[in-house]
Amino acid sequence: MKRTDVVEPLRGRGGFVDDFDYKGKYVSFVRSPYPHARILKIDYTDVTRKGGHVFTGKDIRLSAVRAGEREGGETSSILARDKVRYLGEPVTMIVGDDPYLLEDLKELVVVDYEPLEPISSIERALKDDVLVFENLKSNLVLSRETSFGSLPKNDKQIELELYWSRSSGNPIEPYAAVVIPQGDSLKIISNQQAPYAVIQEVEKAVGVKINHIPARHGGSFGAKFSLSKYLTVLAYASKKLDLPLKWIETRTEHLLASNSSGPERKFKARAYFKPSGEVTGLDFEIWEDIGASTFAGQPFKPTGILAGPYKIRNIRYLVNLVATNKNPPGAFRGAGTPPHTWALERVMDNIADELGIERSTVRKINLIDSFPYEAPYAVYESGNPRKLLELALSRNDLFSLRNNNIGVGIATSTDPSTPSGSEGVRLSIKNGKIVIGLGYGPEGQGNEDSARILVSKFLDIPIDMVEYQIMDNMTAPQSFGPGGSRMAAFLSGAIAGASEELLARLRRKAFSILGEGLEYKSGHFYNDRGKLSITQLGEENVDFIFSLQSKTRFNAYPFACDVAVVRVDEDKITPIKQVVYIDSGVPIDEDLVKEQVIGGTAIGISLALYESYKYSDDGYLLTTSLADYGMPSAADLPEIEVNIEYTPSTSNPYGAKGIGEIPVGVAAAAVTSAVEDVIKRKITKIPIVPL
Amino acid sequence: MKVYTQNDKVKIKLKVNGEEQEVEVEPRRLLVHVLRDLGYTGVHVGCDTSNCGACTVILNGKSVKSCTLLAVEADGSEILTIEGMAKDGKLHPIQEAFWEKHGLQCGYCTPGMILQAYWFLKHNQNPTEQEIREGISGNLCRCTGYQNIVEAIKLAAEKIRQNPQEYLRLA
Numbered sequence: 104m105k106r107t108d109v110v111e112p113l114r115g116r117g118g119f120v121d122d123f124d125y126k127g128k129y130v131s132f133v134r135s136p137y138p139h140a141r142i143l144k145i146d147y148t149d150v151t152r153k154g155g156h157v158f159t160g161k162d163i164r165l166s167a168v169r170a171g172e173r174e175g176g177e178t179s180s181i182l183a184r185d186k187v188r189y190l191g192e193p194v195t196m197i198v199g200d201d202p203y204l205l206e207d208l209k210e211l212v213v214v215d216y217e218p219l220e221p222i223s224s225i226e227r228a229l230k231d232d233v234l235v236f237e238n239l240k241s242n243l244v245l246s247r248e249t250s251f252g253s254l255p256k257n258d259k260q261i262e263l264e265l266y267w268s269r270s271s272g273n274p275i276e277p278y279a280a281v282v283i284p285q286g287d288s289l290k291i292i293s294n295q296q297a298p299y300a301v302i303q304e305v306e307k308a309v310g311v312k313i314n315h316i317p318a319r320h321g322g323s324f325g326a327k328f329s330l331s332k333y334l335t336v337l338a339y340a341s342k343k344l345d346l347p348l349k350w351i352e353t354r355t356e357h358l359l360a361s362n363s364s365g366p367e368r369k370f371k372a373r374a375y376f377k378p379s380g381e382v383t384g385l386d387f388e389i390w391e392d393i394g395a396s397t398f399a400g401q402p403f404k405p406t407g408i409l410a411g412p413y414k415i416r417n418i419r420y421l422v423n424l425v426a427t428n429k430n431p432p433g434a435f436r437g438a439g440t441p442p443h444t445w446a447l448e449r450v451m452d453n454i455a456d457e458l459g460i461e462r463s464t465v466r467k468i469n470l471i472d473s474f475p476y477e478a479p480y481a482v483y484e485s486g487n488p489r490k491l492l493e494l495a496l497s498r499n500d501l502f503s504l505r506n507n508n509i510g511v512g513i514a515t516s517t518d519p520s521t522p523s524g525s526e527g528v529r530l531s532i533k534n535g536k537i538v539i540g541l542g543y544g545p546e547g548q549g550n551e552d553s554a555r556i557l558v559s560k561f562l563d564i565p566i567d568m569v570e571y572q573i574m575d576n577m578t579a580p581q582s583f584g585p586g587g588s589r590m591a592a593f594l595s596g597a598i599a600g601a602s603e604e605l606l607a608r609l610r611r612k613a614f615s616i617l618g619e620g621l622e623y624k625s626g627h628f629y630n631d632r633g634k635l636s637i638t639q640l641g642e643e644n645v646d647f648i649f650s651l652q653s654k655t656r657f658n659a660y661p662f663a664c665d666v667a668v669v670r671v672d673e674d675k676i677t678p679i680k681q682v683v684y685i686d687s688g689v690p691i692d693e694d695l696v697k698e699q700v701i702g703g704t705a706i707g708i709s710l711a712l713y714e715s716y717k718y719s720d721d722g723y724l725l726t727t728s729l730a731d732y733g734m735p736s737a738a739d740l741p742e743i744e745v746n747i748e749y750t751p752s753t754s755n756p757y758g759a760k761g762i763g764e765i766p767v768g769v770a771a772a773a774v775t776s777a778v779e780d781v782i783k784r785k786i787t788k789i790p791i792v793p794l
Numbered sequence: 795m796k797v798y799t800q801n802d803k804v805k806i807k808l809k810v811n812g813e814e815q816e817v818e819v820e821p822r823r824l825l826v827h828v829l830r831d832l833g834y835t836g837v838h839v840g841c842d843t844s845n846c847g848a849c850t851v852i853l854n855g856k857s858v859k860s861c862t863l864l865a866v867e868a869d870g871s872e873i874l875t876i877e878g879m880a881k882d883g884k885l886h887p888i889q890e891a892f893w894e895k896h897g898l899q900c901g902y903c904t905p906g907m908i909l910q911a912y913w914f915l916k917h918n919q920n921p922t923e924q925e926i927r928e929g930i931s932g933n934l935c936r937c938t939g940y941q942n943i944v945e946a947i948k949l950a951a952e953k954i955r956q957n958p959q960e961y962l963r964l965a
Contacts, residue, residue, distance in 0.1 A: 272936070
């Protein structure tokens with residue numbers, strides 16, 4: 104279905120943060136030129152003399168607030184105090200009249216640093232002779248083990264050392280915020296992800312009431328959860344100065360210091376298996392490079408898919424969080440699951456090769472074949488991954504392309520798409536229109552059109568009767584918005600509930616007019632005395648909050664199977680085609696499912712082949728532009744074909760599953776397998792280095 | 795070559811989407827910022843290193859990244875931005891094609907992508923898929939994996955071939 108939510112951006116009237124009319128001051132940050140250094144002195148007298156306002160880390164007084172349900176870090180100040188721990192870390196925040204003049208003012212800030220030895224790798228960090236956080240006494244800031252069953256003693260074993268490079272969402276629109284004092288409170292317009300929930304944390308940190316207007320996002324992919332650390336200092340400064348402030352991040356700042364990257368992970372992956380190919384145990388130890396931070400959520404999200412789509416019940420998963428002098432991570436599409444899926448698929452390929460059996464065979468043997476399936480760590484309520492694999496294997500058109508230069512790879516996966524939680528909507532009838540109110544800024548996935556489709560289905564009315572509206576945090580009953588892949592399940596639940604309540608209220612009104620024996624169909628109540636449209640029964644506002652809680656943290660598991668075709672020449676790997684079979688649950692809109700799966704697959708292919716934040720041995724980020732980072736263009740990506748083959752989820756009234764994140768890891772795994780198919784050597788790192 | 799000092803203000807004239815604009819600018823001010831200040835906020839900024847192409851406009855018939863030009867360099871030029879594509883409220887065939895083929899998700903790269911497509915189709919109305927992919931390789935999109943953008947440009951080419959004089963006369 105054609106999306107109505109994209110018409111304004113098509114005309115260049117997207118309503119992004121920077122597009123709002125604004126009169127007030129601007130903000131810019133002086134950032135550390137060192138990856139690791141002590142701050143000895145900051146002299147900004149010349150800035151003050153020229154009328155600029157300056158805040159250092161020590162000027163900002165915030166309450167400590169733990170971040171809620173998301174994989175990113177805490178809600179704290181972005182400004183360094185005493186020490187800088189990554190290149191580009193903000194040292195002072197300057198308020199001035201115009202972004203160009205701010206560049207001049209920034210030149211006048213003199214910071215004395217005492218450079219310290221930087222830690223730019225997990226190996227270096229674990230020596231513990233230089234500490235990122237002295238008070239923690241070690242760069243190994245946390246180790247946590249999860250285990251189920253007991254690992255086999257007598258079975259065959261393989262052990263792989265694997266590495267997943269650091270990458271990030273890099274939405275084309277960077278962070279952006281406008282903060283306007285309004286009496287004792289603040290109004291903020293921003294592209295904060297999960298704004299309703301996060302703004303509550305910012306309010307607590309700063310100690311001020313905030314009215315947040317969610318603007319449209321130019322993409323997020325998890326990155327914009329981490330805007331919150333900038334919002335806290337902007338809010339603090341705006342309140343202190345009683346001035347409107349605006350800040351638009353530059354891309355270079357985003358690459359250096361957005362606190363939003365995905366996982367950087369080293370694995371020691373051991374698997375136990377029988378000569379038949381049956382896998383009997385998984386023992387994964389991981390080391391997560393969490394940059395200059397003391398906690399990260401991404402390494403723990405795989406606890407929702409420890410054995411992926413396979414029936415392996417003896418599992419140990421040991422997470423080590425390692426602090427280094429890098430931009431702290433946040434969340435990136437999948438929030439830590441893509442590397443896990445990729446590593447599991449590496450294990451499967453290696454077991455097959457070790458036993459000399461087909462890579463598809465080892466998957467057939469181990470794939471879950473009966474649902475609902477109670478894994479030791481989660482309940483997979485519905486699915487048929489073996490069917491997805493069979494469909495993939497039936498593609499002779501792809502497998503027949505194999506030759507000396509062209510390889511074909513397969514991979515299968517699942518994803519913990521929908522964390523337990525809640526989402527609220529407001530369903531209204533206003534001026535003869537049905538309006539569905541949502542409490543977050545649209546990010547591009549088309550959830551707003553999904554909401555219209557769901558209202559039209561649950562109320563049995565034409566979709567053209569339904570409009571959507573974005574609500575601020577004062578109006579929304581409650582919201583988290585997109586995060587994980589939760590919106591399919593949560594919007595289904597919330598809109599089903601709101602629709603039921605709305606119809607119950609309208610039925611009472613219709614009863615008072617038409618009396619007993621009312622039937623409902625196509626937006627009308629009727630009986631033998633007459634017929635009334637739901638828009639003829641006055642105004643209504645129904646707030647409904649859908650909550651989903653289960654025994655374990657995640658719900659609505661989708662499944663996928665990818666076939667990747669790549670061409671390998673002497674110095675170049677070219678992805679030629681990628682075919683995805685996906686169990687999306689009941690698709691709310693097939694076009695939207697395909698958009699998401701194509702987009703996620705493209706990112707997975709790109710992570711396998713191109714994208715990476717590279718740091719020098721002395722801690723300097725070498726990839727300070729999108730080109731250096733390896734952001735792919737249209738010429739770098741192949742044709743992607745998506746086939747939907749669903750089983751309904753039982754977690755929500757529509758039967759939908761979340762599919763935004765599952766495409767990433769499985770695509771990267773299939774591409775890796777396809778490259779190996781040509782080079783006949785083991786790949787242990789991504790991005791894959793050309794030969 | 796004229797040399798400006800930092801405090802000079804320079805008066806420049808631009809013709810944007812057929813509208814005459816006269817504006818005083820700092821000589822160091824980038825064209826993209828001047829266009830946005832004039833209200834053409836469909837011209838987006840996605841990077842500061844000329845990689846992303848979100849700021850692409852057509853300047854004197856050429857596709858340019860407006861973040862890589864100083865506004866003073868554009869003095870006297872004719873510029874087409876996304877706001878000039880639709881006529882009397884009716885979407886241009888390239889916009890229609892992007893809508894029909896799901897060629898956008900978040901919509902942030904879209905204005906630049908559409909203008910690049912316009913310039914590309916002006917020079918090649920019968921493109922192959924590979925030519926399209928290379929033709930838009932200076933414009934980055936993070937949502938779509940480019941596939942639906944490529945499909946949209948194929949469809950736009952078909953639509954434009956119906957009446958190229960009409961659809962390609964904007965710049």
